[in-house]
Amino acid sequence: xxxxxxxxxxxxxxxxxxxxxxxxxxxxxxxxxxxxxxxxxxxxxxxxxxxxxxxxxxxxxxxxxxxxxxxxxxxxxxxxxxxxxxxxxxxxxxxxxxxxxxxxxxxxxxxxxxxxxxxxxxxxxxxxxxxxxxxxxxxxxxxxxxxxxxxxxxxxxxxxxxxxxxxxxxxxxxxxxxxxxxxxxxxxxxxxxxxxxxxxxxxxxxxxxxxxxxxxxxxxxxxx
Amino acid sequence: xxxxxxxxxxxxxxxxxxxxxxxxxxxxxxxxxxxxxxxxxxxxxxxxxxxxxxxxxxxxxxxxxxxxxxxxxxxxxxxxxxxxxxxxxxxxxxxxxxxxxxxxxxxxxxxxxxxxxxxxxxxxxxxxxxxxxxxxxxxxxxxxxxxxxxxxxxxxxxxxxxxxxxxxxxxxxxxxxxxxxxxxxxxxxxxxxxxxxxxxxxxxxxxxxxxxxxxxxxxxxxxxxxxxxxxxxxxxxxxxxxxxxxxxxxxxxxxxxxxxxxxxxxxxxxxxxxxxxxxxxxxxxxxxxxxxxxxxxxxxxxxxxxxxxxxxxxxxxxxxxxxxxxxxxxxx
Numbered sequence: 086x087x088x089x090x091x092x093x094x095x096x097x098x099x100x101x102x103x104x105x106x107x108x109x110x111x112x113x114x115x116x117x118x119x120x121x122x123x124x125x126x127x128x129x130x131x132x133x134x135x136x137x138x139x140x141x142x143x144x145x146x147x148x149x150x151x152x153x154x155x156x157x158x159x160x161x162x163x164x165x166x167x168x169x170x171x172x173x174x175x176x177x178x179x180x181x182x183x184x185x186x187x188x189x190x191x192x193x194x195x196x197x198x199x200x201x202x203x204x205x206x207x208x209x210x211x212x213x214x215x216x217x218x219x220x221x222x223x224x225x226x227x228x229x230x231x232x233x234x235x236x237x238x239x240x241x242x243x244x245x246x247x248x249x250x251x252x253x254x255x256x257x258x259x260x261x262x263x264x265x266x267x268x269x270x271x272x273x274x275x276x277x278x279x280x281x282x283x284x285x286x287x288x289x290x291x292x293x294x295x296x297x298x299x300x301x302x303x304x305x306x307x308x309x
Numbered sequence: 310x311x312x313x314x315x316x317x318x319x320x321x322x323x324x325x326x327x328x329x330x331x332x333x334x335x336x337x338x339x340x341x342x343x344x345x346x347x348x349x350x351x352x353x354x355x356x357x358x359x360x361x362x363x364x365x366x367x368x369x370x371x372x373x374x375x376x377x378x379x380x381x382x383x384x385x386x387x388x389x390x391x392x393x394x395x396x397x398x399x400x401x402x403x404x405x406x407x408x409x410x411x412x413x414x415x416x417x418x419x420x421x422x423x424x425x426x427x428x429x430x431x432x433x434x435x436x437x438x439x440x441x442x443x444x445x446x447x448x449x450x451x452x453x454x455x456x457x458x459x460x461x462x463x464x465x466x467x468x469x470x471x472x473x474x475x476x477x478x479x480x481x482x483x484x485x486x487x488x489x490x491x492x493x494x495x496x497x498x499x500x501x502x503x504x505x506x507x508x509x510x511x512x513x514x515x516x517x518x519x520x521x522x523x524x525x526x527x528x529x530x531x532x533x534x535x536x537x538x539x540x541x542x543x544x545x546x547x548x549x550x551x552x553x554x555x556x557x558x559x560x561x562x563x564x565x566x567x568x569x570x571x572x573x574x575x576x577x578x579x580x581x582x583x584x585x586x587x588x589x590x591x592x593x594x595x596x597x598x599x600x601x602x603x604x605x606x607x608x609x610x611x612x613x614x615x616x617x618x619x620x621x622x623x624x625x626x627x628x629x630x631x632x633x634x635x636x637x638x639x640x641x
Contacts (some may be wrong), residue, residue, distance in 0.1 A: 160557075161554075164552035170550075175547075191553035193340045195343075
């Protein structure tokens, strides 16, 4: 589903965030992306989101090179990717429901469809009773879960998460991870950037480690 | 948190992905129309939520539209006035005051044989005085006069062919002025031509002013929209990240511009109508003094629709210019 082939990213200021990264993530596969801060985790996710373009190498998604994607096609591409942002990126001028509905609204879904799926997504993250509230009224952990509901509401084929458990207690973190696994189990490619080692240890998944822009894949930590 | 049993994770992933491929064009259209309605409503709500800012923008639009509209009303009212004389090159022949009836009669006979004249009306000093007494409130003053100060007058109208032919009309004026009994010839057309020219200038000023102020509206709406885009920067970035097209992001701002224009047009119409009511009575009274049923042309329903449509178009274009430049640049 996602294939990095010798991908490098050098920013205009000369800093090389990623150098010659290669890995592949299949449909229905889940992986953790780890590494110290500044190791290039966010850059890697941004490349998949087309927020940044690689300065070298090939990035293929669903067999197609992203560099061939025309600018006008980017929105349609992004609709097949769900992202959980580190800082939630919620909109505080509208209700929880409307925040989660956003990815469906932009793709021109029908209201009935939107309502059904938004409620299903909120139900999954346990916030169905709070759909009418403003995200401001919710705790950090709850806001994070709204972000997750928004990332999955349109059943994306790729799910990216940048420190999705940053604000959550261990119990809630584990539940979120179970949720991600559910998606993995129905064929979604899930890539979770985190430096929550305890969490990684608790899950038996692939671990990709970035170190100063270089990627290495350890044997599964849980097995080691 | 519940265990997965809902529609989300439970359904198999479709090979073709995304929601949109599933729904037919009919439901897409329905969703599209709904989205437009929602955008229009939300944009309006946003304006209501910031009344001061919105009203100021609308007033600027309204003033910019009302000024040329008022000028237009004025010019076309005068046009209407001159229109009633439009085709006539009527001349007024003032005769010597002491002219004898007999001499006048023979003059009329002579003029009647002139092939260039179509109509001849004689107004005796007595008739003129009566008319004057009846009108314009001079009655009282006129009784104080010892004798009738008015000269006998002949109104003559040239035949249709030469009416529009200024040199021939002027030649005719010269011929008529040579008649010994004729004291003075006044050509009403001259007056009319002058008025036509003034009206032409008025029309040009209306167009010029309208153009300049329209440009002003574009800039004002454009700037307001630009500020709105700036203040909703975060939102735009998020919308783009979840797959919102530039068109989707633009839409609410275009509606905002449209609303500014439409509301501005409506206010402009109200302003012009109120101005007419206020000026109208004065103008009518003044016109009555001059024996005219002249009244300001009213800016009716047509005018309202034109102002609203024009305002709407200006608002839309102004917003379009702003979003075209700024939204494509905003990339996450």
